[in-house]
Amino acid sequence: MSRTPNSRKEETHERIVDAAARAIRRHGYAGVGVADVMKEVGLTHGGFYAHFASRDALLVAALERAGRDSYDSVRRAVETRAGKGVSGFRSLVETYLADGHLASLETGCPVAALGCDMPRQSEAVRVASAERVQRLIASVRGLLPADAPRSAAGVVAGTLVGSLQLARALGDNADGRAVLAAARKSLLQQYESH
Amino acid sequence: MSRTPNSRKEETHERIVDAAARAIRRHGYAGVGVADVMKEVGLTHGGFYAHFASRDALLVAALERAGRDSYDSVRRAVETRAGKGVSGFRSLVETYLADGHLASLETGCPVAALGCDMPRQSEAVRVASAERVQRLIASVRGLLPADAPRSAAGVVAGTLVGSLQLARALGDNADGRAVLAAARKSLLQQYESH
DNA sequence: TGTACATCAGTGAACGCGCGTTCACTGATGTAC
DNA sequence: TGTACATCAGTGAACGCGCGTTCACTGATGTAC
Numbered sequence: 494m495s496r497t498p499n500s501r502k503e504e505t506h507e508r509i510v511d512a513a514a515r516a517i518r519r520h521g522y523a524g525v526g527v528a529d530v531m532k533e534v535g536l537t538h539g540g541f542y543a544h545f546a547s548r549d550a551l552l553v554a555a556l557e558r559a560g561r562d563s564y565d566s567v568r569r570a571v572e573t574r575a576g577k578g579v580s581g582f583r584s585l586v587e588t589y590l591a592d593g594h595l596a597s598l599e600t601g602c603p604v605a606a607l608g609c610d611m612p613r614q615s616e617a618v619r620v621a622s623a624e625r626v627q628r629l630i631a632s633v634r635g636l637l638p639a640d641a642p643r644s645a646a647g648v649v650a651g652t653l654v655g656s657l658q659l660a661r662a663l664g665d666n667a668d669g670r671a672v673l674a675a676a677r678k679s680l681l682q683q684y685e686s687h
Numbered sequence: 688m689s690r691t692p693n694s695r696k697e698e699t700h701e702r703i704v705d706a707a708a709r710a711i712r713r714h715g716y717a718g719v720g721v722a723d724v725m726k727e728v729g730l731t732h733g734g735f736y737a738h739f740a741s742r743d744a745l746l747v748a749a750l751e752r753a754g755r756d757s758y759d760s761v762r763r764a765v766e767t768r769a770g771k772g773v774s775g776f777r778s779l780v781e782t783y784l785a786d787g788h789l790a791s792l793e794t795g796c797p798v799a800a801l802g803c804d805m806p807r808q809s810e811a812v813r814v815a816s817a818e819r820v821q822r823l824i825a826s827v828r829g830l831l832p833a834d835a836p837r838s839a840a841g842v843v844a845g846t847l848v849g850s851l852q853l854a855r856a857l858g859d860n861a862d863g864r865a866v867l868a869a870a871r872k873s874l875l876q877q878y879e880s881h
Numbered sequence: 882t883g884t885a886c887a888t889c890a891g892t893g894a895a896c897g898c899g900c901g902t903t904c905a906c907t908g909a910t911g912t913a914c
Numbered sequence: 915t916g917t918a919c920a921t922c923a924g925t926g927a928a929c930g931c932g933c934g935t936t937c938a939c940t941g942a943t944g945t946a947c
Contacts, residue, residue, distance in 0.1 A: 501910095502923065521807055523717030527901060539904085540924045548901065598806065604853070609803040611856040612792065613715055619858075626856045630866075647866040648850060648873040655849020656842060659798070662805040662820045664813075672824075672841040679842040683877060695943095696890060721934060733937085734891045742934065 506544050508534045513555035514562065518606040519599040522552060522614060552614070553621045559603035560625045564632060566600075571636065581636040586680045589653045590673045595665040604629050604650075605657045629654075641684050649684070652676060700738050702728045707749035708756065712800040713793040716746060716808060746808070747815045753797035754819045758826060760794075765830065775830040780874045783847045784867045789859040798823050798844075799851045823848075835878050843878070846870060 512533040516525045527548050528538040545551045570588040571581045594601050604626055611622035633653070634646035656676035660669040706727040710719045721742050722732035739745045764782040765775045788795050798820055805816035827847070828840035850870035854863040 505923080521717065521804055523715065524807060526899080528899085536923095537925055538901090539926060542902070543923065604856075605803065607803055608849075608852040608856060609799065609801055610715055611852075613718060619856075623857050623862075626853050627862075630853070644865075644869045645873060647853065648846065648870045651850030651853050651866065651870055652842065652846040653849065654853060655802075655847065656845030658802040658805075658852075659820050659824070659841065659845050659848060662798075662802060662813075663817050668817075668821075671838075672845065675838045676842045676845055679839060699890080720932080722932085730890095731892055732934090733893060736935070737890065 505534070509544055509551070510554045510558050513551050514558035515599045517552065517555050518559055518601065518603055522607060522610050522618070527551070549615050549617055552618050556603055556618070556621050556625055560628060562600070563602045564628070567632070580638065580685065582638050582684055583681060585633065585636045586677055590656060590677045592670050592673060594657065595660055595669050595673070598661070602654070605654045608654055608658070638684050638686070640686065649680065652680060699728070703738055704748045704752050707745050708752040709793045711746065711749050712753055712795060712797055716801060716804050716812070743809050743811055746812050750797055750812070750815050750819055754822060756794070757796045758822070761826070774832065774879065776832050776878055777875060779827065779830045780871050784850060784871045786864050786867060788851065789854055789863050789867070792855070796848070799848045802848055802852070832878050832880070834880065843874065846874060
């Protein structure tokens with residue numbers, strides 16, 4: 494098991510990005526500090542700048558990682574359930590708006606976790622954020638039933654993101670779960686015609 | 688024009704809350720500093736604690752003010768347009784998701800401006816935030832067409848909030864406006880049956 | 882009406898603290914011969 | 915195989931800065947007589 498040059502540094506780099514991808518979702522962009530992330534990885538803060546040019550560069554990398562992870566987990570759910578004859582759209586709705594996601598901010602969709610702060614970030618983070626939103630909408634578009642209008646992807650994405658945020662703001666309780674349940678029902682009734 | 692005792696202090700208090708209500712929507716909870724708000728009002732930061740017990744207490748007051756202002760402006764639009772035979776639901780959708788609201792973060796709905804950060808705040812701010820979300824949903828419920836299910840209010844609110852956030856994250860450009868337009872169309876088709 | 886005093890809103894310096902960033906240094910690993 | 919040196923990931927002290935909060939003070943306004 495030989496190592497390519499730099500592989501130790503690259504491994505550390507990945508661990509920093511992973512920790513940051515969880516931290517931005519749990520604590521928000523503003524709640525993430527360089528020292529916190531490094532401590533989470535088991536390092537001291539001084540070494541950070543050997544890996545990233547700035548805190549902002551970390552936020553960009555963390556957002557991309559969070560988006561990819563979240564996308565992958567939805568895709569896995571869709572694939573698993575496709576074997577049982579469940580439509581992609583239903584899997585998306587029932588996964589994204591599952592009650593369990595009320596509490597799992599840290600590993601969930603970064604657009605739902607960070608959406609309202611995206612317009613307030615630096616240029617670099619705003620660009621990465623817009624890209625992330627576009628990808629979310631594209632993912633939704635790919636899972637819409639064939640008879641749904643293509644332009645519906647944006648609204649469906651908005652409904653997923655907004656309903657999850659409202660439910661989380663109400664809390665992990667009956668109020669929050671009621672909002673999720675109503676959203677699941679509404680989306681499925683509207684787009685799953687049969 | 689006689690003054691009741693304390694009226695000068697009360698006027699200042701209102702101006703602080705007003706400035707903070709705009710600041711939290713523009714810069715987010717985390718982006719608002721005591722000194723900034725006081726400076727905006729034309730005062731120095733030292734006097735702040737004669738008005739509020741803490742920065743947190745200001746955030747609570749500012750959120751309530753922002754919610755009331757935003758509610759009032761929707762209500763005014765609904766009333767004005769009711770005279771022209773426009774339904775309350777249509778006025779809500781077309782006002783909340785107007786292209787102009789892409790840029791006017793500062794005076795818009797605080798739930799759209801702050802939603803994703805609500806679960807991250809102190810107990811007091813979270814309680815005020817949940818209350819604000821409940822009121823938003825209740826307002827939407829009051830404007831739903833008579834034949835819509837009452838349980839739809841939460842999803843409609845989620846769609847309004849989420850679509851506006853996605854549009855803002857995409858920017859005040861064709862992409863952002865396309866999301867708003869699709870959301871308006873979808874909501875009106877779904878709930879305005881005639 | 883005029884003077885002496887009390888009240889009170891706001892000032893501005895100071896505090897302890899945590900942040901992002903820099904940098905001289907350490908100690909382990911890899912390389913040359 | 916062994917020694918000398920170079921490379922390199924990570925350390926930890928230090929920096930300048932802005933934050934929330936406190937507090938002794940100021941100066942204007944209102945009240946008592």
